[in-house]
Amino acid sequence: MEELVPSLAAYLLILTRVTAFFVTLPLFSYRAIPSTQRIIFGALLAWAMVYTVDMPVLEINGAYLLLVVKEAMTGLFIGIIAFIVMSAIQIAGGFIDFQMGFAIANVIDPQTGAQSPLLGQFFNSLAILLLLALNGHHMLLDGIFYSYQFIPADQLWPAFGQEGMVDFVIRTFATSFAIAFQMSIPIVATLFLVDLALGITARAVPQLNIFVVGFPIKIGVSFIVLFIMMGVMVQMMKKLFEVMIISMRDLMLILGGG
Template sequence: MEELIPSLAAYLLILTRVTAFFVTLPLFSYKAIPTTQRIIFGALIAWMMVYTIEVPELTIDGAYILLVMKEAMVGLAIGIIAYIIMAAIQIAGGFIDFQMGFAIANVIDPQTGAQSPLMGQFFNSLAILLLLALNGHHMLLDGVFYSYQFMPLDQLWPAFGDERVVELVIKTFAKAFGIAFQMSIPIVATLFLVDLALGITARAVPQLNIFVVGFPIKIGVSFIVLFIVMGVMVAVMQELFEFMIISMRNLMMLLGGG
């Protein structure tokens, strides 16, 4: 019984970090996945991690409550940094939808339950399938496992007040926005040229109803360009996944005081 209490205390701390990690982590936080199944999966992952990481001697006291709060904040922080990067895909879809004219048609995002751009949801589904094909979900689970090397269970408070953490979040958001622009620029630039051509046509042939003709032309050109640059899109998504793993590792190092 005396050995069970420290193990139980460590298990509850690990469970807190893992479940908080799953709340914001892409793929695992989808609302389409029942909450009960996510809790059971988190409990199984935490149970396995108790026997695979170095568990210190812990007692349930006042300091233990602070450790629970720390574990929840660490799990949320690591998941949020991954979510910020994956949100770049929907930002790219928003850029494209605005130029295509699809901005008036939104669909429900299964992760947040809110409305999202049509092309953004298509890119998001493609990215999730690519992430699964590349075993990216294993790398995400490795992230929460190896986080204990940077932030042990008995470390009372991570370095959230460090200015390097704020700088990392800002640079991550800027890089994610840049990647989103990089994904959308082929279609956006092509549609800009299409708009320019339609404007010249409208001036040259005033009898032509450019609003009726231009809408299907822009949609058709967008899908043709999207088909041509699909290989580039997949390559950028792979770069995005690598950047996500690196950003998670850098955040864990900074929170651990590294």
Template sequence: MEELIPSLSAYLLILTRVTAFFVTLPLFSYRAIPATQRIIFGALFAWMLVYSIDVPGLEVDGTYLILVVKEAIVGLTIGIIAFIIMAAIQVAGGFIDFQMGFAIANIIDPQTGAQSPLMGQFFNSLAILLLLALNGHHLLLDGIYYSYQFIPIDEVWPAFGSAGVVEFVIKTFAASFAIAFQMSIPIVATLFLVDLALGITARAVPQLNIFVVGFPIKIGVSFIVLTITMVVMIEVMKKLFEFMIISMRNLMVLLGGG
């Protein structure tokens, strides 16, 4: 019984970090996955981690409650960084929809429950399938395991609130916005030229109803450019996944005081 109590206390701490990680982590936090299955999977994964990492003896006292809060914050923070980077795909779709004229036709994303642009939903579905094809979900689970090497389970309070962590989050957000702009710039730039050509046409031929003609032209040109640049989009998504994994690791290092 005395040996069971430290193991149980360590298991609860690991379960706290794992479940908090799944709350914000892309793919695992989507509503398409039932909450019951996520809880069961998190409990089984935490049970495996108990026997996979070096867990010290922990006593249930006031310090233990602080460790529980710390584990929850660690899981949420690492998952949020991954979510911010994956949100670049939705932002890129929003840029494209605004130029195509689809910005007024937002739909409800069944995975997150939020409104999503049409092209953003398409890119997001493509990114999820690509992530699964590249076994990126395995790398995300590896991130939970290796987080205990950078942020020990018995460390009372890592480097939360330090200037390095805040600066890292800001730079990551800016980099995500830059990646979204890179994904959307081929179509956005092409549609800008189309708008310029339509504007010249409207001045040259005032009798032509440019609003009626321009809308289907912009949609057709957008799909043509999207088809041509699809390979480039997939390569950018691969770089985005790599950036996500590296950012998660760097954040773990910073939170661990490294």
């Protein structure tokens, strides 16, 4: 019984970080996956990790409750930083939809339950399929496992309130925004030139109803440019995945005091 209690304490501590990780982590936190399956998967993953992670002998006391809170915050923070990076795809779709005139036609994202732009939803679905094709979900699960090398389970107060962490989150968001801008700028710039040409046409030919003609032209040009630039979009998504993994590792280093 004396050996069972420390093992149970270690398992509950690992389960707390894993389940908190799944709450905010891209792909694993989507509503398309039933909550029951996520809980079962998290419990099985924590059960496998309790025999592979070097866990200290723990006792269930007041300090243990603080460790549980710390583990929950650690899992949430690491998942949120990955979610911030992945949200760049939605931002890029919003930029393009605004220029195309699709901004008024938002749809409900079945994965997050929030309203999403049309092309943002398309890019997000494409990114998820690309992430699965590149075994990115395996890398995300590796992040859960290797997080204990950077943030030990018995470390009571990680660097949640450090100034360096705030700067890191701001820089990560700025990097994600820059990648979103790079993904959308070919179509946005092309549509700006189309708007300029339509404005000149409206001034030259006042009898032409430019609003009736302009929307089909902009939509058609957008899809043509999107088809031509699809290879570039996929490469930018791969770069985004690299930024996501690196950001998760750097955040673990900061929280671990490294």
